[in-house]
Amino acid sequence: MKPGSPLLSAIPGLRHAFFTCDGGVSEGVYSSLNGGLGSNDDPANVTENRRRMAEQMGVTPAHFLGVFQIHSTDAVVATGPWQGASRPRADAIVTRTEGLAIGVTAADCGPILFVDPNARVIAAAHAGWKGALTGILESTVAAMEKLGAERGGIVAAIGPLIRQHSYEVGGEFVERFMEADAENALFFIPAAREDHAMFDLAGFIRMRLENAGVLMIDDVGVDTYSDERFYSYRRSVHRREPDYGRNVHAIALER
Numbered sequence: 001m002k003p004g005s006p007l008l009s010a011i012p013g014l015r016h017a018f019f020t021c022d023g024g025v026s027e028g029v030y031s032s033l034n035g036g037l038g039s040n041d042d043p044a045n046v047t048e049n050r051r052r053m054a055e056q057m058g059v060t061p062a063h064f065l066g067v068f069q070i071h072s073t074d075a076v077v078a079t080g081p082w083q084g085a086s087r088p089r090a091d092a093i094v095t096r097t098e099g100l101a102i103g104v105t106a107a108d109c110g111p112i113l114f115v116d117p118n119a120r121v122i123a124a125a126h127a128g129w130k131g132a133l134t135g136i137l138e139s140t141v142a143a144m145e146k147l148g149a150e151r152g153g154i155v156a157a158i159g160p161l162i163r164q165h166s167y168e169v170g171g172e173f174v175e176r177f178m179e180a181d182a183e184n185a186l187f188f189i190p191a192a193r194e195d196h197a198m199f200d201l202a203g204f205i206r207m208r209l210e211n212a213g214v215l216m217i218d219d220v221g222v223d224t225y226s227d228e229r230f231y232s233y234r235r236s237v238h239r240r241e242p243d244y245g246r247n248v249h250a251i252a253l254e255r
Helices: 043-057 129-134 136-146 171-180 182-187 201-211 233-238
Strands: 014-018 075-077 092-095 101-106 110-116 121-127 155-158 168-170 188-190 196-199 216-219 247-253
Touching (some): 043 101, 043 247, 075 136, 101 110, 110 136, 110 201, 110 247, 121 129, 121 136, 121 247, 129 136, 129 171, 136 201, 155 201, 168 171, 171 182, 182 188
Parallel strands (some): 155 216
Antiparallel strands (some): 101 247, 188 196
């Protein structure tokens, strides 16, 4: 069963999904619903997996959009299927076009789905620690505003991501956050290993959203590292696997 956001589910004419690993055709470390276009999985399997996800979102595969994610602060606006063979390089997609599903991939990073129900503007953002720290969430909200959304009317849902009890980081990581703002110390607790800490990515994302004026926030509370329904980059590294699958998280305005 896929986790969902009660806040998003209560909005008429809106579909969303935090897809799990289940229900696809991929094999091995990618088993089974790998949506990662950048993975080393058989491209035919990824295409079929994404077709199945598009069907669940109520759109055609051509209208099931993703981006080439680069851990940036860039948000792009979609008005229809991408033109040309390549995907835009960005970490968020914003649209007000009905019948268009927009999504991001993640395997421990934070997927955030947004909607302003009144303006009928939606967005999907990929926020790893770098994107969250440098401003991808703020860029997404600003792009939504340009399409008519109002910050106070935006609903956001934080999807499955690596949680604090699974997210150990080194001292250099902590220093980078402290240099940005000393109050970021709130998002770290001591780790068992010396000179390491446990980072609260979900809490940091929530704080950035609130500071950006987004106050209606849901969090599905799922830890991708410990919950094997989801792909996890860090779990794959610890198991010394050659690659890892990517979870897809999407949102769409129904026609």
